[in-house]
Amino acid sequence: MTQRPELLAPAGSWEALVAAVQNGADAVYLGGKLFNARHSASNFDNQQLARAVEYAHIRGVKIYVTVNILIANHELEEALGFLHFLHNIGVDAAILQDLGLAKLAKETIPELTIHASTQMTVHNTAGVQLMQQSGFDRIVLAREMELEEIAAIKRETGADLEAFIHGALCVCYSGQCLMSSMIGGRSGNRGKCAQPCRLQYQLVDERGRNLADPAQVGEYLLSPRDINTSAQIPRLMAAGINSFKIEGRMKRPEYVATVIRTYRNLIDRALADNEGFFVQENESRELAQIFNRDFSPGYFLGNPGKDLMSYKRPNNRGVRLGRVKGFNAKHKTLEILLEEPLRLGDGIEVWVSEGGRTGIEVSSMLVYGKPAEYAEAGTLVGLAIPGKIRPGDRVFKTHDAALMERARETFTSSRETKKIPLEFFVRAKIDEPMYMRVTDDTGLTAEGHSDEVGQEAVKRPLTRDFLQEQLDRLGNTPFALGELQVDLQGNVILPMREINELRRSVLADLEQKRARHQRRSGVAEHIFRERLQYSLGELATMAEPKQTQPKLAVNVTDFTSLEAAVSYGANIVYFGGESYRSKGILKQKELEAGLEFCQKNGVALVLNSPRILHDQELKAFTSLLEGVKELPLDGILVGNLGLLKLLKDYSDKPVIGDFTLNVFNSATLHYLKEQGVERAVLSPELTMRQIQELAGTTPMPLEAIVQGALPLMNTKYCPVGSILGGLSTGKRCSGPCHSKTCGLKDRMGLVFPLEVDQYCRMHLFNAKELCVIEDVPTLLEAGISVLRVEAKNNDHGYVAKTVNYYHKAINRYQHGIRDERKDKEAKEDLAGISTAGITKGHYYRGVL
Template identity: 55%
Template sequence: MGPVEIEEKRGLSMIKPELLAPAGSREALVAAVQNGADAVYLGGRQFNARRGADNFDGAALAQAVEYAHVRGVKVYVTVNILLADTELREAVRFLHTVYNAGADAVIVQDLGLIRLARRVIPELELHASTQMTAHNVPGVLFLKDAGLRRVVLARELALDAVREIKERTGVQVETFVHGALCICYSGQCLMSSMIGGRSGNRGRCAQPCRLEYRLVDDRGVPVADSALVGEYLLSPRDLNLSRHIFELIEAGIDSFKIEGRMRRPEYVATVTRIYRSLIDRAAAGKDSTVSDEEAYELAQIFNRDFTTGYFFDVPGRQMMSCKRPNNRGTRLGRIRRYDRKTRRAQIELEAPLQVGDGIEVWVTRGGRVGAEVNELYVNGRKVESAPAGQVAALKLEGYIHPGDRVFKTHDVKLMEKAVQTFSSSRETRRIPLDFRVRARLGEPLLLEANDREGVTAGAYTKAAGEPAQKRALTAEFLAGQLDRLGNTPFVLGKLECDLDENVMLPVREINDVRRRVVEQIAAGRAGLRKPDPLPVAVIERKLAAVMNDGITEKVTGSSPLLAVAVSSAKAARAAVQSGAGLVYFGGDVYRRRGKITVSEVRRVRQVCREAGTEFYLATPRILHDRELEQYLSYLKTLLEVAPDGVLVAGYGMLPTLRQLTDLPVVTDFPLNVFNRQSAYFLKERGVRRVTLSPELTGEQIKHLAGDAAAATEVIVHGTLPLMVTRYCAVGSLLGGRGDGDGCTAPCRKGSFALLDRKGVVFPVETDSNCLMHIFNSRELCLLETLPYLARAGPAVLRIEARREDDAYVARVTETYRWVLDSIMSKTSNLPDLTTVVQELTARGPGYTRGHYYRGVLE
């Protein structure tokens, strides 16, 4: 699309979006600012989701905000993790530090922190992290009503859905446009946590999605050819929307976000510079087509191959980097000849190569051979560089054969180009200053300046003007002196002069007054958005008051209700007959099981009513707006069976349900209740009971269950979902999903799992909306801890059995009912729980106590 077409299509009202760049270190901050970012996001040394980045301590954070603000760049600070009760006070104090430093907003995930921030520091702007899984209009409105000014949308949204959310909510929306993708909906991943103890919700993800997996059937037999499709089945390509800038701008997206706080500053510099140019060209109606050079640089600086993600369709394996989970580099050519004696390889170059570059050979056997080019030869002559089309020779060691592909993984020229932008004392980002000079004989020279944002400054020279002996002051001379701003972020704009004839002052006086005026301007710009500091005493008083909100007397001794979550009538009947006091029915229903019918719901409702068992409908975790519309008509019919309540697993369902019914609402574990303030936040919005995060320890559970502001529920048994993803490995690898002909739905015909490199099997299910759910290899079993948990005060203990048949449900429910009754009867004849657990879990692949003992706090 050329500039004329763009101009005609966009008219004259296109608003340029913010370009938001990552700053995981001081160098990356400078790189982002100097290459054109409108805003940066960075983290402190704690409370953020990129704990592996360098990050900023208190003093460095204040310096970072000042550096950015002087140059007209906003700063958003990430506090985007779940927080324990023991951390909340310090987290609020950190928010106070952030506010007083002048940061423009804080990016948050934790509901409890949101509650505290709105009450203690209401002046502080809050943005909802992508960790909050905002993916539909009601969910975004829920967050808006909670006081969040901007929402970072889930990466799984189509561009049309983003546009609709923007139009229907009026909230600021931020979307990722470049960088690494999570395969799971952000904020919903327990995989790193459960199998490695490092929680993504705590900023310590170990990236298990980048490891090797094979798709297998229920017998453990591989069903996809790894040699053909690859073995990194959960490793997405990197997002790259550089070719779609105009469409993104037209959709009304407020902020384009570059992922990469763990990336080197050279990466930040390169990607930011290119997107800056593309956005400026598109917004000005110029040709925003990505040039060959820009495309090369984006690929060269880092790529796992590229994808447009879910913006334009729901891709299959075209979105995945199944054969390689790390940087691919750019194609350089093929090995033409290899001499094993001299270890010299000849490469037919398809792109330039020079000394200092890094290359990697994809060898036939043995994976990859990497090397830095130290010496390079063309036609036997030693050279510093070789152009495309030449045959270059260099030393390589490894199992190399003619025909092997060669990739450039490090371009020394590109890196030097990037480094120059953040290592030089001369800034590339320059802010025009307009100067006015008045010079009179016998009076000090007056120098005044102002920027385009209204910051003004002025100062007098220490010496007075004197008659010129050789050369009088002129506008041209003053322009030369005033434009000597090389080590500042400023550049001379307009210059107005009011000069007596034949007046002069020493150059050192002019330079001195220029320096003082520029320092004043810089200080003025640094304070332009800096608020009046909030006193510590005020914050502490408000914090103490709000932390005591809703505290109730400790709840202990009462018998908790035993709940079972199921998805079939037979399983529900088994739960009721085996002693369940509450049945959750439905929710994420898996394709292999088939859709739950209204008549089936009526039958289950009747079984529960006859037995005096509570009956709650469960709703799915992920419902995009189109899916939500379809689901609501179904839900309205289900509500006619008069359930006792509803279990919800996403923010969007909370306001939606309130428009349909006044039934009690319980929130499920995907809402990540990790502290009592989060529980109280939900209680204030009409929630009857909250399910606690499965990442909590027994001690944390006792603290929350005993005196939480809302009634609590704890999952004690079942195979928990570790990931939910819009990418479906079964459909993509076996059903043709993403190939344009639709999916043949192989998920309906069999059971599947992912087999990792250690032989561990993770069951896989797909639901009615074609989302893939990956389950833990071992079932959670907290039976041995039941004496402790039962007396801790939770209102409900739940068995998760939505994947299970009636026999499993009966066996597990009977066991928990028996043990729970024994505990609550306060007899001394408790069964040997270790033996009971072994018998209960003997038929499965083993069990885990989850985070009951180890937790996720470090």
């Protein structure tokens, strides 16, 4: 028998919570006022959180709270205190992103259930296994997973898996996006994403010339359609996904109500009849009507290429209503032949031939020249709409008043939609109090006696039918009368107020029992504080002795750049495991040649690796590792959790944890050390002050990126292959990336370079180059062991110049020389070789 999946709903407000519960959600995820990835949602204060847990638990629904952002050192104690509070109010799980916070949570509140957020970018079997070993009870998979991959992970690990099945889609692997952060200071890793992916871009070549006509293709080249898997429910269940997650904590409660009601019905029908499952036409229409950017099944069925994207519109499309047929001069109205019903109060939008969109709320309309409140599909209606509208322009219904009202009733009415059937037993006898017992669907019972005793009836004694009628009046409770058993002895009667009061008190008792049912006992404050003091004390231990010889590392993807890095003073080169198609795919012999060149010059070569490695790609990478096992590599740069797990069990080479592991606090450093990491690259979202703090108590050497175009996005979607290469559902890419150097140009004229790696994933780089050449002494004095030039998308000339400047800056520091003039000259020269200029990133502005 197919396992019944959990339907998991979003809630950004109290109304959305009620909408989710009343429309059939099994669980709801929501955020507190702090530490969650939807900073702009209304969210819940602590009192509301406790109330939400009670409300949901009475109705048999679980509550998960999102604590899914990166946590700074000074926030750790407060965040752990919040998790302690969540556990003690009975929250069913906390959803975490930060590896360090998760480590401390398992130490200080091991009783708390924790889920690994999709922000942790878990996308392969080994990553799931590592999260299981690290104490996570559920893993929320990356949205880029295919159903076959998920099924294989389920078979291999037996893990509790959660996946997004409907709603907005991030174009970048979650947890790996720095675009909003680096461009505008609003970090997705801190819950403040400004969604730059929903803005206009043009695909251009290295000279800024358009490679595709924006009028033909569209301008929203990073804006995905919404996921809609309604037609795939049986396949999702067969893959073994435990929890079906709906995206939408920023959405209105009407959206939550409509989408949850629809998926509740779909899941229940699929469980009842898997083979005969289908989506009804009205269900498809309502899902589209409530909100859509057009739909796709995401990556579940494979890479859909351009069919994933909404190139021409980044926001709600609504449902197509028809086309403008002409202008009625007599009534001064536009005539539209309806393809969908229309009523007063609906919102419509015309996609005009010139000038974009124009929309109105329908306050009046004519049918056959007469005012009407409603018109069926197939009707020719007249509407007064401003703007330059022409015959043939398309019209969309963006707001359906009736659908919204139907949704609104479910969370505004005092009568509850979701009802729990109860078994009632009532016994009444003359001269004895009435006894009432109720039993719910989980076997919980509550019972009580009336204050007054039964009297002998003069006219109308109590009957089963009368009690059935009275006890069934449960409209404003979450309960419904199921079975009724009665034991009426003699012609007994009690006042109605006594029966109603008894029913009320028994149901109130049952509500409290349901609220506490299966709730783990809380952790006493003094016990939590003792554990907390111990764990935080461990983090404050003295750092390892600082290295006396700071090193310069360079990350490159071609052999000539490696030669330049070595020749101009690099101590460490990252090379060989990641390549870009514009530079040619690296072969093992090039890695061997690079290693030989480095050895001759006394430079360490560390194998770099892709931050994303799905299972099949991970197997290919382990084959590469097998091939170079006997070579004297100086380490492996690791950017994803799965490879980290695999290397711990597989390789004896030193492991360097890359910045893509999101090292944001001391606890994460300790966690990585436990996993065998010997040096960690700090998050580029940290400030200089935070770096100094971490370096003061680090359990391992630290590395900081100081120069280069930071990768802002890593996406399974490739705009080059999709727009130029014809990649779409069922169609392969023609491979234009081999011969083209491309970028995305924004509205301000900035060009963000992009590369396509050996696995056809896109890497989008910042238009401005990071450059902190003047801050080399500050970083080295703080105790940073390795400074890194990030040059994977640059040529050997760039590598030679940047490495030369940083090599000299490090030498000056080692000899105790401070030369601000040389630093300034270097900065000006480095700014000159960056087309869009340079930036200090977050070193002096941060993301908190």
